[in-house]
Amino acid sequence: MKTETVTFPGAAGQTLSGRLERPVGIPRAWAVFAHCFTCGKESAAATRVSRALAKHGFAVLRFDFAGIGHSDGAFAQTTFSSNVDDLVAAADFIRSVYGPPSLLIGHSLGGAAVLAAAGRIADAAAVVTIGAPADVAHVEQNFADAVGTIEAHGAADVKLGGKPFTISRDFLQDIRNQPQLKRIAALRKALLILHAPGDGVVGIDNATVIFQAAKHPKSFVSLDKADHFLTRPEDAAYAADLIAGWSARYVPVPPMPVHPEGYVVAEETGDGLYANLVHSGQHMILADEPKDIGGQDLGPSPYDLLAGSLAACKSMTMRMYANQKKWDVTRIAVAVKHDKVHAADCADCETREGKIDQFTVSITLEGDLDDTQRARMIEISGKCPVHRTLSGEVKIRTQVTA
Template structure:
């Protein structure tokens, strides 16, 4: 397996850090794009495991950091769900121009929700996979709704996620305009695999059910029991990679 570090223009003009995992013995049979969760980076261990296993199975995978996250440039306070969607589209366009059009979209948590909204703008996409994704694009903003009065008063506020601090502004709360029931996902009309654990401590299984209800068909739900939200157990991430490889084979 080969790795390439890339710098890719993002939707807001910032340069995004990215990494491409490639098969080391042959030309990839397909290219995939992986988007990470809210405030995570592409370097979460479970993401490495999944993408490296897919590369060993012949699927090249591009992971990138959203604007203002990891080693990507830009200010996090200028981002929200809509800019994450735009970043996904920008990275897909870069891949089409410099490598090959991406066929498979994979997204974890909010990255999965954003990926579903970006898919209609990525013509090469033939299938998608969500990992522990909320049905509601405003899920995170609703979680921090208590910060809105401070933002209204001062123009900014600090939130803490996983022990790290991030500045948000009013743009962050624009995500509240999305419907909570997942109905905004009805624009996604491609084959979809929804991966969700009933033991996820952050995203309830009902989110998977709502995505299934509104997304196009064929859509399948794979329930990975006893897995945590970040897929910290290596065996869980590796198992998911094999499931993704087997499921996506007919669409790639």
């Protein structure tokens, strides 16, 4: 996983600042994350959920709305509607540079923003809200003491989250005039609503209103003991797990790269010195080296993969045999360890100098088997194809394709 800093033009021409969380290999989908009111892209919820989703294979753009964080513009000149426009601009940027933004995620007022923007983003197949208000005007409670001043004088300076912001009359009127329930009813996209029962900022009754207004497919999942801002890392990870699992039904998976039939292909990910993504048909496995030799330990080492191949082959071979014999074998587990050992220490090896490769195999068999049957199963494990390949003559032919 890696984080890239990106900039792109907002709806009104300002330069908006974003972070793109990218997974290793080809992303399952491209997503846009909208942050909460005045929070910014570096908020705990935005950062943690985006990075956790990247571990699930999603590429996620989290960005600052105009006038927030590192984005250009003056907050006093923005409105909820301009934030929605910036969200559409972010989706346009992802589409033009990377791929279709098929997943929209919003936290708190950002959740209201993705609901408002979804109808303008045709690629978006699924929408997720986290602690979102059903009525955009709900955010008014954050500066309730200044509303009279704003209405009378056109603006007021307030402190939100310990930081100064200027709230304009235009902003106030804009949040009060949003047809949010009509938008939700017309969404026509898969919707996942995540909300914590104990949310003290945006009450859970908001989730009920959103759920009732939306058409199917729609889902609601409680975030249990999480707070509104997902301050605990485990709550953000849980939210990401839910999003990843739920969206698999609705978000289209990109086609896998085409490789020569019958070949398993390893290619560098660019994440660290040695990380490679191994493609086998439609399957992907991340391989890396341990940290003590310069890798990042992002996946099993090449020798671990080889040991895993031997273990899986032995397990499958024994299962096939047990099923054919109709033996009562309830569990098979095979552990394999690879070592380089001195040939002189190997009593039954033909090679007598240097080092040789040694695979130590430990087999667990559970079920109603007698000693003869167990011995036969162990013998059969030695006939698995990978075992025979590793212990037989092997020829490796190398050709350069480019």
